[in-house]
């Protein structure tokens with residue numbers, strides 16, 4: 592018990608000291624080493640909200656969801672981004688790489704979809720990790736029933752079978768916490784989220800679209816190459 596108290600105190604200290612650093616340095620990441628790892632331009636979430644031209648309500652709702660990530664890891668154990676705020680950093684890095692890859696292509700018509708899908712691709716980890724790590728103050732919660740409902744919808748809408756809690760929860764977060772989700776997201780983007788783990792995706796048949804492939808590449812660079 593004592594150990595848990597100490598770890599939650601140090602977690603809070605870690606978060607508040609890094610949030611202060613962010614405000615003073617302008618570095619959008621919690622882990623200050625990230626900007627030393629890459630040479631591509633790195634932008635904060637506000638830049639991407641402006642690029643997507645999200646409405647004010649959506650911007651506020653996305654900030655609430657992303658703030659929840661600032662205390663959560665991207666993974667546990669020795670995997671990528673296994674530190675408080677790793678999920679926030681991982682997501683921002685994936686969005687930056689997805690944007691960078693998309694910007695290198697002649698066809699820019701899907702840029703907004705790429706950014707929004709990248710922002711939301713791991714929303715499903717929020718509820719899972721905050722439950723597992725017993726985070727006290729939570730604003731984003733998805734129940735098993737809500738996740739199961741999305742699983743049924745994936746079957747009805749796309750004829751896909753499988754079970755992947757981080758996918759079902761991600762779509763559940765979008766539908767529960769983004770009031771404009773019907774105008775912001777389409778089937779192409781949901782497929783992009785369902786198959787963002789490429790050939791490791793747990794839904795069958797595996798029918799990745801271009802969006803899923805692009806998010807997957809950005810996700811792999813962040814998680815497997817940069818370990819964030």
Ligand SMILES: [Fe+2]
Pocket residue numbers: 712713757787788
């Ligand atoms: Fe993922």
Ligand SMILES: [Fe+2]
Pocket residue numbers: 681685712713810814
């Ligand atoms: Fe990811």
